[in-house]
Amino acid sequence: MDSEMLSILCTPDTRKPLREASESEISRVNAEISQGKLKTVGGTLLSEPLEDALVSEDGTKLYPVKNGIPVLLTDEAIALSF
Numbered sequence: 001m002d003s004e005m006l007s008i009l010c011t012p013d014t015r016k017p018l019r020e021a022s023e024s025e026i027s028r029v030n031a032e033i034s035q036g037k038l039k040t041v042g043g044t045l046l047s048e049p050l051e052d053a054l055v056s057e058d059g060t061k062l063y064p065v066k067n068g069i070p071v072l073l074t075d076e077a078i079a080l081s082f
Helices: 003-008 023-034
Strands: 018-020 052-056 061-066
Touching (some): 003 018, 023 052
């Protein structure tokens, strides 16, 4: 993701900065998706693996990036427990 764009994005609920998800974070999330265990904060069961994502500054929420567009909706976030 473009660093200039990333510098202006923030979490929708706290307005804190975001960072790009690491490969290991995406791998762990995708493993849980493939096991049918992962839901969004809003309760939607995820079935498609993620290619890219943004993580909140405190590392508690992950926001998917779909087709190059960050989905910065609170209900679409994924709570991280690792």
